[in-house]
Amino acid sequence: MRYRTQSAAQTQQLARQFVEELLRSLPKQGTATVVGLSGELGAGKTTFMKGVARHLGITEEITSPTFVIQKIYEIPARLIPEGEEAPCQRFQRLVHLDAYRLSSGEELAAIGWHDTLTDPANLVFIEWPEMVESVLPLRARRIVFEAPEGGDPDERRITIEGEEGEGAREA
Ligand code: ADP
Numbered sequence: 001m002r003y004r005t006q007s008a009a010q011t012q013q014l015a016r017q018f019v020e021e022l023l024r025s026l027p028k029q030g031t032a033t034v035v036g037l038s039g040e041l042g043a044g045k046t047t048f049m050k051g052v053a054r055h056l057g058i059t060e061e062i063t064s065p066t067f068v069i070q071k072i073y074e075i076p077a078r079l080i081p082e083g084e085e086a087p088c089q090r091f092q093r094l095v096h097l098d099a100y101r102l103s104s105g106e107e108l109a110a111i112g113w114h115d116t117l118t119d120p121a122n123l124v125f126i127e128w129p130e131m132v133e134s135v136l137p138l139r140a141r142r143i144v145f146e147a148p149e150g151g152d153p154d155e156r157r158i159t160i161e162g163e164e165g166e167g168a169r170e171a
């Protein structure tokens, strides 16, 4: 599905919508959930992450992990109204990676990529997934960010692949 946003706030609103949809439609899998965020510098990938993190209840400030490669945030337990049963909370950690400075998937191994992938409690978003394509799971979702040239500098095209017959890559 293709979206057009006209501000950073709108991109974050789309991020919240994406998280809700993801939580509703989680496949039963024994591994981490991985989402690739593709697009040029300044296209809005990290801005989108801020919306994801806020929606998951993370209060820490989200900054670009370009230089540290990876940041891990604890996802707080959802508040349950008194008298209601606690739902199973699948995700405990939001893992934010930026592969811009990496040149191959092997470099991810050095920072524990294998362990990250094997834990179903990890929700992983990775900027510049193309740099480490060889170590991404086949079932990774992908979102593509584009800033059209000319016109409104705050306009972005955001394509969420794998929604409603968008041609999801099958594992
Ligand atoms: P990336 O991580 O893709 O390099 P960032 O999210 O760090 O990009 O930067 C995007 C910049 O563009 C931010 O300064 C943000 O405020 C600005 N911006 C303007 N309009 C939008 C929009 N519609 N969506 C996302 N960011 C926008």
Ligand code: MG
Residues within 6 Å of the ligand: 045, 046, 064, 098, 127
């Ligand atoms: Mg970024």
